[in-house]
Amino acid sequence: MSAARREPRHVGTYVVLSVLFLVLLFPVYYGIVGSFMGNADLNSFPPKLWPQHGLFPENYGNALRIIPLGHQYLNSVLQTAAIAGGQLLTSLFAAYAFVFLDLRWRGLWFGVFLATMMIPYESIIIPNYLLISELGLKDTIAGLALPFLATGFGTFLLRQAFMAFPTELRDAARVDGASNLRFLFSILLPLNRPSLAALGIWSALSAWNMYFWPLLVTEAPSHQTIQIGISQLQTADSGDPGMVLAGVVLALAPTLLLVIFGQRFIVRGLTAGAVK
Amino acid sequence: MGTEGTTARPRPLQSLLPYAYLLPALVVFAVFIFSPLVKSVILSVQGTDILGNPTGFVGFVNYTKLVTDSDFLKVLGVTAAFTVLTVVPSIVIGLALALLLQTRIRLVRFFRTGFALPFAFSVATASVVFQVLYNPASGVLNGILSLVGTGKVDWLTNPDLALWSVSAATVWMQLGYNLLVLSAGLGALPEEVIEAARLDGASGFRLQRSIVLPLLTPQLFFLVVTGTIHSLQSFGQIKILTVGGPENRTTTLVYSIYEQAFANNNSNYGYASAQAMVLLLIVLIVTALQFGVLERRVFYR
Numbered sequence: 001m002s003a004a005r006r007e008p009r010h011v012g013t014y015v016v017l018s019v020l021f022l023v024l025l026f027p028v029y030y031g032i033v034g035s036f037m038g039n040a041d042l043n044s045f046p047p048k049l050w051p052q053h054g055l056f057p058e059n060y061g062n063a064l065r066i067i068p069l070g071h072q073y074l075n076s077v078l079q080t081a082a083i084a085g086g087q088l089l090t091s092l093f094a095a096y097a098f099v100f101l102d103l104r105w106r107g108l109w110f111g112v113f114l115a116t117m118m119i120p121y122e123s124i125i126i127p128n129y130l131l132i133s134e135l136g137l138k139d140t141i142a143g144l145a146l147p148f149l150a151t152g153f154g155t156f157l158l159r160q161a162f163m164a165f166p167t168e169l170r171d172a173a174r175v176d177g178a179s180n181l182r183f184l185f186s187i188l189l190p191l192n193r194p195s196l197a198a199l200g201i202w203s204a205l206s207a208w209n210m211y212f213w214p215l216l217v218t219e220a221p222s223h224q225t226i227q228i229g230i231s232q233l234q235t236a237d238s239g240d241p242g243m244v245l246a247g248v249v250l251a252l253a254p255t256l257l258l259v260i261f262g263q264r265f266i267v268r269g270l271t272a273g274a275v276k
Numbered sequence: 277m278g279t280e281g282t283t284a285r286p287r288p289l290q291s292l293l294p295y296a297y298l299l300p301a302l303v304v305f306a307v308f309i310f311s312p313l314v315k316s317v318i319l320s321v322q323g324t325d326i327l328g329n330p331t332g333f334v335g336f337v338n339y340t341k342l343v344t345d346s347d348f349l350k351v352l353g354v355t356a357a358f359t360v361l362t363v364v365p366s367i368v369i370g371l372a373l374a375l376l377l378q379t380r381i382r383l384v385r386f387f388r389t390g391f392a393l394p395f396a397f398s399v400a401t402a403s404v405v406f407q408v409l410y411n412p413a414s415g416v417l418n419g420i421l422s423l424v425g426t427g428k429v430d431w432l433t434n435p436d437l438a439l440w441s442v443s444a445a446t447v448w449m450q451l452g453y454n455l456l457v458l459s460a461g462l463g464a465l466p467e468e469v470i471e472a473a474r475l476d477g478a479s480g481f482r483l484q485r486s487i488v489l490p491l492l493t494p495q496l497f498f499l500v501v502t503g504t505i506h507s508l509q510s511f512g513q514i515k516i517l518t519v520g521g522p523e524n525r526t527t528t529l530v531y532s533i534y535e536q537a538f539a540n541n542n543s544n545y546g547y548a549s550a551q552a553m554v555l556l557l558i559v560l561i562v563t564a565l566q567f568g569v570l571e572r573r574v575f576y577r
Contacts, residue, residue, distance in 0.1 A: 010379065010381050013376055013379045013381060014381065014383075016376060017376055017377075017387055020373065020376075020391075021387060021390055021391070024391065024394070024448070024451065025390055025391075025393065025394075026416075027394070027402070027405045027406065027409065027448065028393050028394065028397075030405065030408075030409065030416060031401075031405040034408065042414065043413075043414045044414070045413065045414055045418075045419060045422070046418075046419035046420075046422050046423065047414055047415065047416050047419045049416070086304075089300065090300045090301040090304065091301070093297040093298070093300060093301070094297060094298050094300075094301040096297055097294045097295075097297035097298050101293065101294035101297060102291075102294060103294040103295075103298075104291070104294075109298060112302075112305070113301070113305075116305050116309050118559070118560060118563045119309060119313060119556065119559075120505065120508070120509050120555055120556060120559045121509070122509055122511065122530045122533060122552065122555060123313075123316060123552040123553065123555045123556040123559070124308075124309065124312035124313050124315075124316050124552070125533075125552075126312075126316060126319065126533075126537050126545055126548055126549055126552065127311070127312035127315035127316055127319065128308055128312050129537075129538075130315075130545075131307075131308075131312070146304075146308065147304075147308035148308075149300075149304045150300065150301035150302075150303075150304035150305055151301075152305075155301060180293075208398070209398030209399065209400075210398075211398065211399050211400050211511065211512035211515075212511045212512065212534075215515070216538060227398055227399075227400040227401070228400070230400055230401065230404055231400045231403070231404060231512075231515075231516050233404070234404060234407055234408075234516075241408045241411070241414070244404060244408060245404075245405070245408060247404075248401045248404050248405055251398065251400070251401050252396060252397060252398075252401045255396040255397075255398070256393065256396040258396065259392060259393060259395050259396040259452075260389060260393075260396075263389065263392060266395075266456065267456055267459075267460050270453075270456055270457060270460060
């Protein structure tokens with residue numbers, strides 16, 4: 001295994017990786033850099049790939065002026081918090097029952113939870129839309145979040161984690177007279193923080209990025225989420241790509257940070273749910 | 277597993293307790309998944325008036341309409357083409373990237389984080405960026421083409437091209453996830469097997485093809501199944517980039533459901549629900565395939 005023989009091959013790897021990197025990450029680059037470019041650069045042909053007439057942070061102000069981005073940001077934050085919080089709680093309790101409680105027909109009930117994962121959301125979206133409309137919950141955070149407060153995937157992920165929990169610890173807690181709730185919140189929960197973080201991040205990512213459902217159940221711009229808002233910036237002013245991209249960057253910033261700094265939790269959720 | 281050894285007191289409250297823990301999730305499932313499922317089936321055998329109110333039982337009219345509606349048959353064709361055009365390239369490119377990133381070179385962490393970035397994009401953010409890139413008058417893609425002297429291309433409005441353009445954007449959105457799954461799979465490969473193959477003289481392409489790839493089949497199969505289901509469910513990119521056009525060439529199954537039920541106040545809930553049942557059926561078949569082929573080795577998330 002001489003290092004000298006390996007080097008040339010690595011040069012090739014570097015070249016291929018770098019080319020793929022430039023091509024595949026160009027949309028990321030252009031989305032971010034373009035949001036700081038003026039239309040003199042963006043609308044010229046052939047288009048400029050970097051700012052040549054100075055930076056244009058005004059794009060951000062313009063985006064905020066055209067649609068109620070502030071409101072929409074808040075709506076997205078509230079929807080995401082409600083869904084992630086709700087999924088964590090319902091999954092935590094359900095997974096606890098599956099692993100630690102004397103549940104009759106355990107297999108059957110677990111089958112019910114698994115079945116929820118097999119039904120594509122789009123196939124039941126019409127009755128759900130009609131239900132939320134009838135309840136008068138259109139244009140509310142409740143309407144945005146309610147259908148997503150429980151998840152088979154989350155229950156499954158936490159169940160896997162709890163099953164690896166040492167039974168001696170459970171028995172010790174029981175001998176000490178700890179109630180179920182106490183054991184759950186003061187022993188089990190702190191010791192399973194990574195799994196809870198993984199579930200929380202997955203829930204938050206998918207809630208923040210939702211598109212179809214918020215499109216249906218919100219109408220007034222100030223009640224929409226940021227995802228719907230930015231998709232309508234382009235129709236609002238198609239001649240101003242800098243402003244449109246500024247909206248994109250605002251909507252993207254939280255998830256981009258999550259993917260950069262929370263990648264190990266994302267992978268954890270992925271491997272727990274995906275490949276055993 | 278569990279609590280067999282503990283004192284089994286036959287108190288009724290004790291036996292109900294586990295259900296209290298399941299209840300919150302079960303209520304959400306009952307109200308927002310199982311009951312809508314039943315309602316979808318009921319809606320699909322009912323007619324709908326122009327205001328969207330059910331007009332009573334019509335039998336299988338909506339279903340027979342599906343089979344005879346040439347527009348719907350076209351929808352199925354578009355859906356199949358879109359699925360193939362997104363699933364295959366996103367797995368092939370994802371696999372190539374994952375294998376390249378296995379090389380022990382410096383900067384590998386940098387590359388790995390970089391290639392995972394598209395994963396952060398939502399369908400809306402990615403679609404809007406691609407909309408800007410595809411812009412025929414000022415988009416970067418046509419700008420690059422102009423350097424080689426080609427004329428401007430209508431990426432999203434040319435009937436022969438639109439589905440390819442939407443698919444390319446979708447492949448891009450799907451790549452980060454595929455890369456993460458395959459990298460995790462590669463990272464978990466038994467080191468001894470690879471080392472043994474290396475000592476036997478296998479290296480480079482041959483090592484990848486005869487040792488690594490077979491060991492990676494569970495992950496690849498998982499990605500084929502989840503990728504197919506994911507593609508079948510695609511909606512946002514079509515709504516944002518092409519609104520199903522031109523000439524319905526990008527109207528996939530889910531977009532068609534949206535169009536029948538919600539676009540232009542159509543409120544054609546009966547017919548849309550019959551289409552939704554077709555979607556459900558296809559997804560269930562794909563899922564069953566997964567459980568049948570790999571039994572318990574792979575789980576659908």
